[in-house]
Amino acid sequence: MKFFKKLCAVILAASALALCGCVDLVGRFYPEDTTDTDTPAFVPVDVEEGSIYFKDFDGNVITLTEAPKSVASLSPVATEIICGIGAGRYISVINASSSKVDGAPISAEVVSDYNAETDKIIALAPKIVFYSTDSLSLISVTLLQNAGLTLVRIPEKGNVQTAESNIRFISSLMYRDSFGEKLIDEMRAEIEKMKTAADIVGVRKKVYIENSASYSAIGGDTIISELCSYAGADNVFADRPTVFLASAAMIAAPDPEAIIVLTDNVEDFNIDSVRKREGLEGVYAVRTKAIYPINKTQATRPTQNIIYALRAIGEALKVTK
Numbered sequence: 001m002k003f004f005k006k007l008c009a010v011i012l013a014a015s016a017l018a019l020c021g022c023v024d025l026v027g028r029f030y031p032e033d034t035t036d037t038d039t040p041a042f043v044p045v046d047v048e049e050g051s052i053y054f055k056d057f058d059g060n061v062i063t064l065t066e067a068p069k070s071v072a073s074l075s076p077v078a079t080e081i082i083c084g085i086g087a088g089r090y091i092s093v094i095n096a097s098s099s100k101v102d103g104a105p106i107s108a109e110v111v112s113d114y115n116a117e118t119d120k121i122i123a124l125a126p127k128i129v130f131y132s133t134d135s136l137s138l139i140s141v142t143l144l145q146n147a148g149l150t151l152v153r154i155p156e157k158g159n160v161q162t163a164e165s166n167i168r169f170i171s172s173l174m175y176r177d178s179f180g181e182k183l184i185d186e187m188r189a190e191i192e193k194m195k196t197a198a199d200i201v202g203v204r205k206k207v208y209i210e211n212s213a214s215y216s217a218i219g220g221d222t223i224i225s226e227l228c229s230y231a232g233a234d235n236v237f238a239d240r241p242t243v244f245l246a247s248a249a250m251i252a253a254p255d256p257e258a259i260i261v262l263t264d265n266v267e268d269f270n271i272d273s274v275r276k277r278e279g280l281e282g283v284y285a286v287r288t289k290a291i292y293p294i295n296k297t298q299a300t301r302p303t304q305n306i307i308y309a310l311r312a313i314g315e316a317l318k319v320t321k
Contacts, residue, residue: 054173056152057165067175068127073098073108074116078130078154080303081170085179093121095135118143125149128173132156155302157242160226163187163302183304190307191230197319198232205317207233208256208285210246212263212296214277217246223306224262224299231313233258248279258317259285262296269293292316 054062072093073079082088083103094108095116109124111117114137121129121144129144129151145151152173155162164184171180198204207228209218218224219240228235236254237246263269271291280286294316299309314320 054169056169057155058153062128062150062152062173064127064173068173070124070126071174072121072124072126072129072131074111075130075132075135075154075156076101076297077132077156077166077301077303078170079104080301080305081167081180081183082130082174084167084183084304085171085174085176087174087176087179090174092126093124093129097135114140116140118147122147122149128152130154130170157222157300158302159221159223160187160191160302160306163223163304163306166302167304187304187307190310194230194310194314194319197314198230201232201319203232205233205257206236206254207258207260207317208236208251208254209260210262210274211243212261214273215246215248215251217244217251218242218262219244222300223302224260224294224309227299227306227310227313228260228317230310231317231319233313233317248277252279252283255283256285257288258290258292259283260313260316261291261293262299263293264296266293266295 050065052064054064056062069090070092071082071090073082073091074093074095076098079088079091079094079098079101082091083101088103088105091105091108093111094104095111096113098104099108099110109120111120113135116136118140127150129149131141131151132154134156141151154166154170164187167180167183168177171177171183209222209224209228210216211218217237217240218235219242220235220238222242225235225238236251236256237244259274261269261274271289271293274280274291275286275289285291292313294309294312298305298312311320
């Protein structure tokens with residue numbers, strides 16, 4: 001099957017070469033199959049008049065003849081981006097968690113998370129079904145694929161580059177490339193602004209980053225770790241896995257100067273839940289009460305909204321006001 005997909009991709013690319021005479025199209029638009037979202041190849045290729053071919057994160061070829069007027073967004077990441085590029089009105093089916101996203105259309109049919117009502121989705125026949133492995137079960141994926149629907153998996157974890165790849169790919173599929181590039185430019189501008197401010201401050205801090213559960217530490221190659229780096233703070237567990245179970249002794253050893261806790265409820269977060277843990281009394285961040293709650297969704301979901309988490313981190317670490 002994978003060989004067949006590659007063969008199709010080569011044939012399509014060869015057709016493009018004949019039509020436009022661009023000798024580098026194959027390498028530019030049809031790289032090796034990969035789930036690596038760092039691959040900057042999510043750009044449409046005109047192969048024949050009236051049809052545009054895309055390649056998704058899993059190496060599948062998607063064919064469109066016009067901008068989709070109806071899509072199912074069963075991934076909050078996809079929903080945030082679709083709404084961000086001004087295409088929310090084209091979402092005809094949405095899952096429960098996505099329906100809470102700012103700007104999500106109230107007219108869309110709402111289906112349950114993970115085990116979605118596949119019969120309802122099939123009946124509405126959206127042109128594309130955006131999903132993630134965390135938002136749609138394998139059984140649901142299989143049923144929708146067997147019904148002939150086009151499914152596109154969107155990564156819900158990763159880094160800042162993942163966010164850019166998600167935006168560029170989804171905006172291309174929705175025929176709104178310029179809107180996607182605008183979001184990416186705004187993200188990059190915010191990051192450069194923060195990096196400049198951190199350079200001016202000139203003092204890098206050691207930071208411990210914790211997930212919403214106690215001692216659920218966050219390592220490197222994550223969005224939140226990368227954002228902290230831009231704001232002049234180095235994750236004390238940057239060399240660790242993305243999420244792992246730490247201990248008080250492990251946290252105390254590097255003596256972090258700030259602690260960032262991801263939470264769904266920033267306003268009501270109680271820093272004493274961290275300060276009063278046994279074994280952390282001597283940690284600099286605990287003694288100085290440098291414990292800061294950051295919105296978990298904004299700091300972990302690879303979309304354009306990571307800039308809000310970046311701003312909050314900058315304010316918490318006294319890099320910006």
